[in-house]
Amino acid sequence: MSLSTQMPSTRLASYARQSVGEDQGLRQQVEDCRNEATRRAWSLVAEFADNDTSASKARGAATAWAAMLRAFDAGEFDALIVTDVDRLTRSLTDVLEVRPPKRDMRIIVVRGSIDTSDPSGDFMFKQLVLLAEREVAVKTVRAQRYARDRRAAGHPSPGLTPHGYRWIFSNERDHTGTRYAIVEEEAQDVRQIFREYLAGAALGQIARDLNEAGRRTRKGARWHTSTVRRILLNPFYAALLPPAQPTGEHDLARIVIEECTAGAWESIIQREQLLATRSTLVGAKSNHDGNARRWLLSGLAICSICRSPVRSARGETHPTARKDGSGTAASLRYHAYRCVNGHFMRNGDIIDEYVAEVCIGRISQPDSRTLLEPPETGPDIEVLNAQKIELEGRESAIALLIASGKMNAQAARDALDVLADELRGVNNEIARSILRDPLAELAGVADARAWWSEATLARRRAVIDALMVVAIQPVGAGRRVTTMDAAAASVAIEWRH
Template sequence: MSSAISAVPRPVIYARQSVDEEQGIGQQLDDCRAECQRRGWQIAGEFQDNDTSASKERGPKTAWAAMLKAFDSDEFDTIIVTETSRITRSLVDVLDIRPPRRDIRVVVIREAIDTEHDDFMLKQLVLLAEREVKIKGARAARYAATRRAAGHPTPGKPPHGYRWVPQIERDSTGIRYRIDDAEAEDVRQIFREFLSGAPLGQIARDLSEAGRLTRRGSRWSSSTVRRVLLNPVYAALLAPAQPSGEYDATAIDLEACTPGSWGAIVERDHLVAARSRLIGTKPNHNGTARKWLLSGLAVCAVCSAPVRSARGETHPTARADGSGAAQTRRYHAYRCVQGHFMRNGDIIDDFVSEVCIARLSEVDAVQLVTPRADGVDVGVLHANREGLKTRRQSIARFVARGLMTDLEADDSLREIADEMRSISEAIARAVREDPLAELAEIDDVRAWWSGGTLARQRLLVEHLMTVKIHPVGHGKRVTNLDAAEKTVTIRWKRD
């Protein structure tokens, strides 16, 4: 370690900024290089910490740590910076570069500081900066508490379904989130399909195939759909703060959330139902995304094994006029895993679709789509949950007035938490939608079917019928709905 100033200084330049800006670091380097040139010093090195705070501990991977290591290896003896705040806003860091730990000469250009003569002013300025950081921190914490009490989210990019409202555009209530109608419909579809039983992967595929992409312009994935379903923001709930870098949506307690000031996209009960199905379940990021209506649903009429989708290929023969064969083409097909058939899937899908549309267009179809009553009164469950919240507040007042011991309060609060959890689970079960329920209010079934997602169409087939596909024999072709009817058997599950 070097403890004395050399006759000819060997300086390094240190540049730092808290926010990544294109010009900030470059300007610091230019000013320090000019100062070294003015003094006739040969620069021994340059160290840059971009997007790095000086009021927090700088880790071993920063340029600051590398610079200290270089000094310990006797590669330089002087640090030159533009301002004191570039070095640090903490006296602890100053003690890393000044005696007794290290004796590094520090030259600060704009504040005319040179520790070769005196380091009192350097330490004074750092102490003032450290005090300013603490005052700003306390002010920010107070503002954050006030903001949260009013139900306002932290600044930043809002989730899919909302747009950030700049301060100049806010009304008297100060609302920060505004619903984006197009994106909000994506969110509603995700909740609607998931609560109807659709897999995450199928929901993601349906959105992407319809051209409804994420805000970044990417295709949806199972993980992004899952994040939407877990996010309390969509029910206008502001979650408690979590440690920086440790956000976990599954750890959020909805009862500890603050009512948000923005508009909800989905109902709280639907959020509770979605979270109850996902929390405690290992995420499946691959998902089960089907591309065709009957893959995995229809069965072989011979062996009753589920059919799988496949890609068929035509093998045209030469034309009689000698002009050659038609072009080979690929087509969607269904195949029996036991090898009993491989058939063109498009005509079968069309036939099953027409059967569904015809059946659901009949007068008595409402009997098929009316959800079964389970005797659960969601209103009563809500009232019970609110009563438990009131009891929880009363216990806190009893403890504060000395009318209840901490031990007694813990037992009561644990009992209340268990009851509220049970109520939330009961509500979640009650609001899981029957996939056929919405059809009770639809007049044009064909339009609904044509505009519906593949996930919803598959759920309808799964709940209404069992489809059996028969072999047709080698070389035979089924090209119309009448022929398809003779080779596909449908057994109704709901009568």
């Protein structure tokens, strides 16, 4: 920003910068530059400041650094003042931007009394930049080593903490250095998302159920299919630390579970659940429209005449005038089901209530588990987990052979490739086993009515779909079905088993 002052022979501009996004440090730098300009009785014609900007990385065209260079090229100032050399830059590449041969910008450094118009000052300026660049290189190597050690121990890096966890700061950590702690209220959302999806609920239906229950994301936003999908793909919930991905290329779908490290924090869901959800989502085209349902039987029940799926509708009453002459009652809207081929349109509340009672009665029976459990055609999940542990043990053994010099690099790579293929196959089998039994939680439910009242709409629909086909019958124009007996007489239940 330009400062309107009387222009002496030397026109001065200031530059301030810091790597962290705090205003206080910038204000102090700007104030120090102003004081120095006043002391020299020079005119400060422009001030440039970059907040949350590194001096060891390239600075883009939108930064104050770039604006300062453009202003100098336009002849708007003669010299640049900074508080310290490292506030201007920590890279020799940037020095080439401000000093000959590209530009002959005079640099004045408040601390150290450096002025590049003097040869010795120019030499000192460049030496200090070289020292700053070396310090950055040393810190980078140190940080990379720390990151490797941290990752090997299963600790995540700082950043956006997944919904369901909170970040534990260093002064709160236990002796193991755990970085994530479960936030139980948010973790319930995560468990519900996995449970509902594995029971066959659509992403849009899961999002709608969460929103209607008043649940929100950590930022207070409504749930969408995209956020539900990201949670279902995220290995952090199974306490798995994925390999680092290039900056700007983060993609949950591209993470290979077999390449993840065991995380040093408590999992919210089981690894097998994650494998099952990823097996159906990775490689599948994202559907952000969803197919969420609002009513129990829409798209699920059928018309008893044409066997087409029924759709939800909004019915409207048409009251007649009162006999006492006081007018007509207000028209009311109600939830209804309609046949797409026009065979009926019926009030849906009593039908939903009847079907719910039928379901509760059926899952209360001792043999309900046999109705919900699909035929066992695959290997036992305990056997698969044992195979997975054995394969992981072989991987550790190969690492020991390499370290002891008993296996060369090429042989090790070949053996690890074979192991990776076998481990991937076992993980896929585990995923299929989980998907074969999505309603296992209903086994031995003590209170079916309590389970039904607490279950989400998606969960109830999944049970209905597993147990029965609901065929709704026409009842004739003008006839109202208001009792459970009348509903039973006009709704046919066709059991699947």
